[in-house]
Amino acid sequence: MKEYILKIDCKDEQGLIYRIADVVFKYQLNIIKNDEFVDAQFQKFFFRAKLSGTMDKEAFKGTLKAMLPNNANIYLSKVAKKNIVLMGTKESHCIGDILLKHYSNELEANILAIISNYDDLGSLAQKFDIPYYHVSHEDLKREEHEEEILKVLSKYEIDFLVLAKYMRILSPDFVKHYKNKMINIHHSFLPAFIGANPYKQAYSRGVKIIGATAHFVNDDLDEGPIISQDVIHIDHTLGWKEMQKAGRNVEKVVLSNALDLALEDRIFVNQNKTIIF
Amino acid sequence: MKEYILKIDCKDEQGLIYRIADVVFKYQLNIIKNDEFVDAQFQKFFFRAKLSGTMDKEAFKGTLKAMLPNNANIYLSKVAKKNIVLMGTKESHCIGDILLKHYSNELEANILAIISNYDDLGSLAQKFDIPYYHVSHEDLKREEHEEEILKVLSKYEIDFLVLAKYMRILSPDFVKHYKNKMINIHHSFLPAFIGANPYKQAYSRGVKIIGATAHFVNDDLDEGPIISQDVIHIDHTLGWKEMQKAGRNVEKVVLSNALDLALEDRIFVNQNKTIIF
Amino acid sequence: MKEYILKIDCKDEQGLIYRIADVVFKYQLNIIKNDEFVDAQFQKFFFRAKLSGTMDKEAFKGTLKAMLPNNANIYLSKVAKKNIVLMGTKESHCIGDILLKHYSNELEANILAIISNYDDLGSLAQKFDIPYYHVSHEDLKREEHEEEILKVLSKYEIDFLVLAKYMRILSPDFVKHYKNKMINIHHSFLPAFIGANPYKQAYSRGVKIIGATAHFVNDDLDEGPIISQDVIHIDHTLGWKEMQKAGRNVEKVVLSNALDLALEDRIFVNQNKTIIF
């Protein structure tokens, strides 16, 4: 008996759950858990189920496809660890947190590599025996630097690329390689404080909460579909450096939660939003 | 086209969702939203759906029953306002909050009456034109007092009885009339600070959070299935009266949220717990 | 024995607390509580104390002034209820919440009047016996409408003007009459979703938190010093109307908390920020 995650999104129609349940029943699979959501505005249907049993995956998908509206997306994956690569710059709190979870076997992922434009994180990667690639951006044009990174990434088959405080903007050309596979942590509660130095912006604005946002990356800076957000309350005694220190705890937890959701195949991207089951 | 809430709980078996979806499909009903949960420990299946269409309710339920395991509970209700009665003592914040929501048409309920063992809340009830019953407990034994309250309640057909800071313990004899229909707000994050004066207990213990818990009432004081909880952070500068004042905002919001969940038929009681869709 | 609030802000210098404590001591007053903060960036000193005793207020202020740097602001007020006026438009949740607190004697304020550009809130004001002024903006230019409102306000000596979901922009000419005395509730976690329809903006952006911000009003829309903010977590199942409904609980609590802080003289405005003791 194995476990599978089935994800379907398609045009909404009457009877979809019946048709899916019918196929699942005919293949003698068991539904451990299922969730569905209909986006009424766009008439789109989203469905996720955890199944148990044994099956011919391709046959099952084929039967399902025949029962669903045209252009239905069907994703079927055995429950198993995903492969991820982490990218960072200098700060270690997010990468360290993921490394620790990996080390204590709490992460449903294999960390294949860490890539950074600096060498600051190298010793940390080494402690945890993860291959580290220092791909400096110095003296390189953006496209050249990204080319170097893509060269490293090409060695690995990855499910998710995690920008764990990678502090450089990635070009649309880079991003298109990892559509809905690249997760970034931004150190503000988006859409507030887009761009550089959100803690300085927050200090300057005098907000009473600071936060963090994990999101998929798309072409527009900090505009991608939001996966997870959280905030903490602050007061006037915090300068921007104290905010930054306090914020790190939020950043790492928000990123970690978003990564868990991704690793468990619980996220759909619906236009510029996410649906999370 | 009408909207219905269908709730089912029964022994878990393979194919339940298929069977339910099959019946729904055959009655040409549309599933607007559905949720299910299996309690693996007790092998129990819980299902809730919002349906639209037109149907013969009894026929539909009969067909469903035939498809489900023995002793399945099937609840089917047209989406409509529920009837509630509020009970209070002296404090007005929870009752006032519900009255305001009722007044602004934000509550999916008709408030049929307010009952209190004091007359303090009478003028508030009068402002909002809700019948008010002052049922004093003075010089009455507990069972006599409860008898008086039941006499008032017997005039009304109610879906939920809301204890909005009703500060007297109700006997098991009273409670059994309103199994899973009586919602209480307790002014602590249960199971901490059960019983009298939770803010004094909280002050005395020196906690850094205070909170509130809305729960169904059962025989044991403050032991019923929890529906909703929330907390706020406090510090050493608050005495128990300041905690009480700050806590009132939490109490009223937690009770209001729990009541909304009940009014939308989103709660299952599973032994001493709730499942909320 | 009476209680007073003393608030001082001035250029930072060495020995300020000593000098203040010296004067307090010489006037045989008791410090029940004191707080201070230095804004290191602007070299400004902020001090607040709750004093008890009896004093000649003007003499005490004069002595203090002589001990403090030039241009020190000294505010001294007997602890007493403030006078406030509420302004609203159509929504009743914030005004209703304040009315309820006033009714149950939990508000350290007298509500002198309610002003609205619609008549929707009139019956609520009447329930609580508060004078209601319906000042319609129809067929009036902005300045003419504001002139009408100012005419009403001129009848009252007010400490704070509370914009409890007043949905029209006020001109700088209006605002300058109530510098640091006008508190607004904005239904988003500013600076996100400035301007109209923040819940629609939030829905469209796909955020996972929504919130509210209470702030003093200055010339720039939603740019005034923030007093209080809070958020709640949401998910993809909420449309903008569900967000609006859920958000109302946050709005009213945030506004109520901010108003309490103002009524207790606990807020300093420091440029475009607040310091809250």
Place this chain on the structure above:
Amino acid sequence: MKEYILKIDCKDEQGLIYRIADVVFKYQLNIIKNDEFVDAQFQKFFFRAKLSGTMDKEAFKGTLKAMLPNNANIYLSKVAKKNIVLMGTKESHCIGDILLKHYSNELEANILAIISNYDDLGSLAQKFDIPYYHVSHEDLKREEHEEEILKVLSKYEIDFLVLAKYMRILSPDFVKHYKNKMINIHHSFLPAFIGANPYKQAYSRGVKIIGATAHFVNDDLDEGPIISQDVIHIDHTLGWKEMQKAGRNVEKVVLSNALDLALEDRIFVNQNKTIIF
């Protein structure tokens, strides 16, 4: 110019701030920040200030002592890193989090050693080059085991002993060596779920929030003065293992925050409570 933390607690009397400020002024020290609190119930005065300047510490303390009520506690410490020892059992998330902060120089402490009754955490300690002592409790009576631990601890001069998920109860004899110096993290929002397996207790009770509590350890299990608490919202889909996983993020952040407060000398213990400036 150096920075110092001054902490005073004593019987409350009129003029204490004046007297302290007077001494500070005479020693030509600058008050960067000060906080005070009076516990009205017990007539106790608490004061903390961050001072800058140069001073003869003993002379300054002597002058202060002469100005304060008998039995005043005066604590004066140069701002500097503290020395800490961590104790754990098998779980790595709290210890790992502290090690990471230490590694990235965000912790105002030197970690002198890690002690555990198992060897599971040894490889983690080794990664970060911290001396690791495996002091097994097997075949030892409680007092013998504690004797072994005390032998290790005797090698170090420590400011705080951090129980970072150390899962054995410590005897009063052990505890008395580290009065108000031993910080524990308990994996529930105390006083709920005292004792063993709080997540199982939480699951069984059906709570809608879970949390963590950092506290000083005293003789009674989980009864010591609370420093910091936080919670997260959960729902019926989480079994106790999922609660445990989700809770770890809360535990480590709550412990880390409490430790920061201790390291910055911001905590007073007032009977069984804390005052935190």
